[in-house]
Every structure is written in structure tokens, then in C-alpha cells.
Amino acid sequence: MNPNCPVCGQPTDIEVGFYYGTAYVSYALTVGFCLFTLIAWWILIGFSVKDGDHRLLWWGIMNAILLIILQPVFMRFSRSLWLSWFVKYEPDWRSKPVPREFTERIVPEQMNNW
8 A cells, every 4th residue: 555645645554553443344345245145146056955065165165266366355445444434535635735633643663563
């Protein structure tokens, strides 16, 4: 992630440990994705209780592969969501500077110190 937004200059690394909460957001996104694929698989392909029918296993394998492939998307989307919850959009961002409250918490010596 860029240290500042390339368009408006808003710092994206607001303080040390700011993005720890994105783990919960990413978890919620992946659980929602798993539920969506489970319901879609159930409607389109179905599940069976017959011996030798491995449709549930195939769903699990396909879901795991999709989660691995889409992990960078979930990670970036969760970081963007987390940032949007704490940094409000300023419609007049071209003429107003970045608020001081977002630059005073940045301690460059402590960045990547976890």
C-alpha cells in the first residue's frame, strides 16, 4: 500500500497498528464469500447424502482454491473499508490540506516495528 494516496496525499499509514482491525473485516468478507459459494453450489449443483457422492468435498476444494486466489483482493478491500471507516471523505479535497490529526500520529521511527 502506498504511504500516501497518489491523488489527494492523504496518509494511508495513520498510526502504528492501525490496520490490525482489518483481520476482522477480511474474516467477515471471506465468511460471507464462503456462504455465498455454498448457497450457489447448493442451488446450481446440489448436495447428496448418497455413499460415494463427493459434491460437498468438491465444493470445499473449489472454495479453498478460490479463497487462495482471491486473498489479495480480500486483503486490499478490507484495508480500504477499514480506512474509509476512520477517514471521512472530503468533497473539497483539492483545496483543503490533509487534517493535522492524521499526520501527528505518524511516528516514522515506529513504522514496521512490529
